[in-house]
Amino acid sequence: MSGTSDASTTDVDSSPSDATTAPPLSALFLIKFDQKVGYSIAWKRSAANVVLDGTVEFKSLPSGLHTVKEDLVYFVHEGYAGLSAFVNGPGSEAERNAHLVAVGILVPLSYGRLGRSWLHAQALQNLAAVLVDDVSRTEPLETYWEKHGANGDGDTQNLKSSTISSGSNPSPWKTHNRSRALSSLVAVIPSEQSLPPWHPALSIVKYIDTFGPLVFPLQRAALLRKRILFMTSAPVRPACEFVYDLSILSSIPGSVSELLPPGSESLHRLRSLFTLGIHDIPLLEKMSVPHGAPGATQNPDDDDTYGWVACTTDEILTIKQKLYDIIVDIPPTPNNTTETKRWSTIKTSDGAEIKASQRDLRRFKLLYHELWKIRHRVQSDHDDGDEDTDDRTSLLPHDSENESEDESDEGYDDKLIEPMTWAQLAYSGFMWWASAGEKDSYLTEEADGDREILGDISDFVPGGMHMESNGADPMTASGLAQTGLHTAIIAYFHRLTSLMVTTLADLIECSDDEDLTGEENTVLQVTSEDIARMGLEAWSESDKAFAKDFLMTYFGREAEVHGASLECCGIRIC
Incomplete structure (x- = not known):
């Protein structure tokens, strides 16, 4: 082996065929920090029914970000993966000597754990670096949205701009089918x-x-x-x-x-x-x-x-x-x-x-x-x-x-x-x-x-x-x-992980085959040798507890787990 x-x-959310294809954007937004109102959305575009206000500005700028010059923040919002590029630029004394802005996106989770959002990371950093000096210069955002919004071909059908409907949202619990x-x-x-x-x-x-x-x-x-x-x-x-x-x-x-x-x-x-x-x-x-x-x-x-x-x-x-x-x-x-x-x-x-x-x-x-x-x-x-x-x-x-x-x-x-x-x-x-x-x-x-x-x-x-x-x-x-x-x-x-699963699956199969009562789901006996075969430490109480919990979690089986011990002439000493 x-x-x-x-x-x-390996379960990696990218493949050679799509590794360089950036996913279409469900939303693109600019967030700025204001001394009076705090974080606010200065500009936004999104697909229909994607609500941004009161959510993405906080997800995009977690606490403590003002202490660093730049950062990338990943998050999940409703049925979407989010990514924002943060930049801390110089400002006036009235602004506490700092301009804090972030350019963020939402992409469908149907493309993986992060929706392949990292393929937009460099572009977002570039946009944030430009806008940190003047948040009113939104032309680059408009251009990027036209190129990557909706179906990625400039089609703005079913899109809404600054005024966004508060219609039904994708469930944050829903497991999305993969395209x-x-x-x-x-x-x-x-x-x-x-x-x-x-x-x-x-x-x-x-x-x-x-x-x-x-x-x-x-x-x-x-x-x-x-x-x-x-x-x-x-x-x-x-x-x-x-x-x-x-x-x-x-x-x-x-x-x-x-x-x-x-x-x-x-x-x-x-x-x-x-x-x-x-x-x-x-x-x-x-x-x-x-x-x-x-x-x-x-x-x-x-x-x-x-x-x-x-x-x-x-x-x-x-x-x-x-x-x-x-x-x-x-x-x-x-x-x-x-x-x-x-x-x-x-x-x-x-x-x-x-x-x-x-x-x-x-x-x-x-x-x-x-x-x-x-x-x-x-x-x-x-x-x-x-x-x-x-x-x-x-x-x-x-x-x-x-x-x-x-x-x-x-x-x-x-x-x-x-x-x-x-x-x-x-x-x-x-x-x-x-x-x-x-x-x-x-x-x-x-x-x-x-x-x-x-x-x-x-x-x-x-x-x-x-x-x-x-x-x-x-x-x-x-x-x-x-x-x-x-x-x-x-x-x-x-x-x-495969070693743990195969060891326990074989143990369950052997136990059920040997059970003369014909009843499955009886208490499984797990020996110290079984623990070792799983790749665990037979002397460790935490590893024994893990084996028991793993069996219940994945196989629904109760187990009695026996760890290693010291025996002499068939007598257990400790």
């Missing part, structure tokens, strides 16, 4: 079938670098379809892209979806809400009621998915613990390399901290090693005579030129990792004594399995000659867009 031959697919299927990109893709430079999936390396070993418990929380909220500060673009990354990494691969029972289709993808603010509290309260529960919406078109992932800069949301299940605190990026890196923290709504297991740490070291090899290769190919390397995305938590792969676990254990239990320590000591100091065989077997699942993702970065021919550095976003690295990483996480 190596990375170079695996046939698992075209999501592409299924295999783990190995030709370089010409790359993602566009603004694609949010290109942040996947930064996502891994930000969360370290916590990427694995975060993926598991998303697989259980928890309500996950990233708490961040401006700029919000990285957190918005992390929302997308987590949604992609926690999707159920199509190769194993048929193993799940009918009716579980709504669980195959985690809903992405992107940026949320105080104005979204009523929506979150509505979404906090599980489908079918008293008070839940009864609209037959509603999506019955309970979980979601989003980000916010409004701290008030974090104190409303009933609105979310998991809170992820993302600390600001250090201003310089001398500052100590602060790791993100993951907590439940009741304050319990979630950490990575010991196996997560070992698995992350393997992933780290592969990324280290890529960085080492890139430095060898590009650093000779190239002093401008500051724009390279950090692949590793340590950034000194003399670092070695042996430093990969420094700073993780106390802050991010579950401590070894007394039983695990006793077992390790016993096995060391029983094997005369040799390495425990189960750890060797586990490492071999994890290494096989990971494969050699460094093979997805072209050699120096290839990169010289197209001038791209794979450590930058433009370089990643020309390689299969992001796709290989996503495929790796999908293989982890």
